[in-house]
Amino acid sequence: xxxxxxxxxxxxxxxxxxxxxxxxxxxxxxxxxxxxxxxxxxxxxxxxxxxxxxxxxxxxxxxxxxxxxxxxxxxxxxxxxx
Numbered sequence: 001x002x003x004x005x006x007x008x009x010x011x012x013x014x015x016x017x018x019x020x021x022x023x024x025x026x027x028x029x030x031x032x033x034x035x036x037x038x039x040x041x042x043x044x045x046x047x048x049x050x051x052x053x054x055x056x057x058x059x060x061x062x063x064x065x066x067x068x069x070x071x072x073x074x075x076x077x078x079x080x081x082x
């Protein structure tokens with residue numbers, strides 16, 4: 001299981017990815033509990049699917065540049081949809 005933890009002064013992103021036999025499972029703290037944030041949650045679903053597919057294909061999501069891209073993408077989704 002890989003754990004991706006990204007932090008700034010206020011926020012923390014936590015993504016757990018478990019890849020086995022070409023498939024996998026992802027959990028994170030990215031989604032909102034607010035029912036009015038459906039568009040945001042839908043975008044996060046797509047983003048999480050991309051991250052899981054990259055991990056299943058063997059991409060190392062723990063590299064610094066990759067983690068910077070993950071943070072930037074999550075931040076952009078939040079800035080545009082929340």
